[in-house]
Amino acid sequence: MAKVDGASEEQSALIFLGTGCSGGVPKAQCLIRPSNPPCPVCSQSLSVKPEHNPNYRCNTSLLIDYCQTNGDHNYILIDVGKTFREQVLRWFTYYKIRRVDCVLLTHEHADAVHGLDDMCSMQQSGLVNDASQIPVYATQECMDSALSRFPYLRKSEHKQGRVDWKIIEENFEKPFVASGLQVYPLPVMHGEDYVALGFLFGNKCRVAYVSDVSQFPSTTEDGE
Amino acid sequence: MAKVDGASEEQSALIFLGTGCSGGVPKAQCLIRPSNPPCPVCSQSLSVKPEHNPNYRCNTSLLIDYCQTNGDHNYILIDVGKTFREQVLRWFTYYKIRRVDCVLLTHEHADAVHGLDDMCSMQQSGLVNDASQIPVYATQECMDSALSRFPYLRKSEHKQGRVDWKIIEENFEKPFVASGLQVYPLPVMHGEDYVALGFLFGNKCRVAYVSDVSQFPSTTEDGE
Incomplete structure (x- = not known):
């Protein structure tokens, strides 16, 4: 936004x-x-330019523009939902973002993963990173569910332009490094019996991004 | 458009x-x-209002505003692709379309069916027809594929706001009646070995709508 x-x-x-x-x-x-x-939020949302418009809200998603110590920038996307194409047209153009280097998925609902199809179209045209397969970090369950809907996103060494799935271990104890950024997964409850992930990252500023949560387990709330 | x-x-x-x-x-x-x-088509597409803008093109889809002999209108949607939400915001608002009465699907690719999720959200809020389940006409193969991606769209007599799947018979010899309109399915080749449907309808004006085709089988080309 x-x-x-x-x-x-x-x-x-x-x-x-x-x-x-x-x-x-x-x-x-x-x-x-x-x-x-008329509802003022919705009625004004179509007539105001994106950069002055808080009332046109797409699916929850964060792009981390990560400046490394050598000055190089990596672009780490958290979630790629149903409205991903709109988000690219509104914000990638405005902020002159030219690529995505990797993706982290919080869970497998449509508002978090259904833009994968469009993302891969962009990837094929060279917009998403320079590698042939973009790294996507997700739990095994999240990956399995996404692949049941997008079987053509299965990793294949013989096919360019697809996804290099990176499995986040289910015990969530270890951080992982995504495009140079160390990330801690934060398991949270999204509904009664459904675990989604938030992510903790950053050195100078410590950021916890938790987008879809109904309850924090004590291990996550009390953790680092 | x-x-x-x-x-x-x-x-x-x-x-x-x-x-x-x-x-x-x-x-x-x-x-x-x-x-x-810069490419003139894409560079102008974001700055021009929808009604004067031929260069902002969403997934292929047709809305039939069918005026019956008694003057009542029914709204029959062919395909509901990835960009369905954008199409509602751009065109339903402009033409003051208040609902969809039924849906016909040409095939099960993302650009033809991935808006089903958003359509059902609209349905739940009363925007899509007044019945509790919207009729969606598709081949068995198309329905099975869509349900593998959207299992929550399975017909259930105990659940409102879902889809009432209507199977188009595979021999394609019979017309069917969708929201009062007689429709003939037109099987066409979409790629080498993949059958998609077009649709033939209308009494005063005979309309054949074929949106995704690489070759016409002779039975379709030579038929009525």
């Missing part, structure tokens, strides 16, 4: 590509069957 | 909700890594 830190080219930054619900904002029904008076 | 017939409330009309490729137009890479000079 907005870049909150690091206008300088020598700093890292967080770009909130979306902060909306699964169906996004505006809600179609607010526009097509407006209340009286 | 545009309404080509029937501005009158007493006429039927065709509204082309999308005429673009699977990834849609504009292409992200044209905007983020522009050529010199």
Whole structure:
């Protein structure tokens, strides 16, 4: 939605590509069957430019613009939901983002993974990283579910333009390094019996990003 | 993309909700890594209002605004692809379309069915027809494939807001009636060994809509 830190080219930054619900904002029904008076959020959302518009909200997603110690930037995307194409058109153009280096998935619901198809189209055209297969970090369960819907995203050594799946271990005790950034998975409850992940990262500034949560397990709440 | 017939409330009309490729137009890479000079199609597509903009093309989809003999209108949607939400925001608002009565699917690729999730969210909020389950016409193969990706769209008599799947028989010899409109399925080749459907409909004007085709089998080409 907005870049909150690091206008300088020598700093890292967080770009909130979306902060909306699964169906996004505006809600179609607010526009097509407006209340009286009309809902101000939805009615204004189509007429205001993206950079001045807090009311056009795509699926929750964060782009980490990670500036390494050598000054090189890596672009780490958390979640790639149903509205990914809209988010690229609105924010990648505005912030002049030219590629994605890797993806972290919080869980396998449509608002977190259904843009994988569009992302791979971009990848084939060279927009997503320079490697032939983009690393996507997810739990085994998340990967299995995504592959049941997108079987053509299965890793294949003989096929370019697909996904290099990286499994996040289920005990969640170890950090992993994604495009140079050390990341700790933060298991949280999303609904009663469904575990989703948040992610903890950053050295100068410590950031915990938890996008879809109903309850924090004590091990996550009390942890580092 | 545009309404080509029937501005009158007493006429039927065709509204082309999308005429673009699977990834849609504009292409992200044209905007983020522009050529010199920039591609005029993509560079203009974000700054022009929908109704004056032939260069913002969503997934191929047709909305039939069918005016019956008693003057009542039914809204029959052919395909509900990845960009369905954008199409609702751009065209349902412009043409004041308040609902969809039924859906016909040409095939099960992402650019034809991946908007089902968003469509059902609209349905739950009362935007898509008044019945509790929206009729979706598809071949058995198309339905099975869609359900493998969206298992929560399985028909259930105990659950509102889902899909009432109507199977189009594989011999394609019989027409069916969808929201009052008689429709003939037109099998066509989409690639070498993949059958997709077009649809033939209309009494005053005979319309054949074939959106994704590489070759016409002689039985379809020579038929009615």
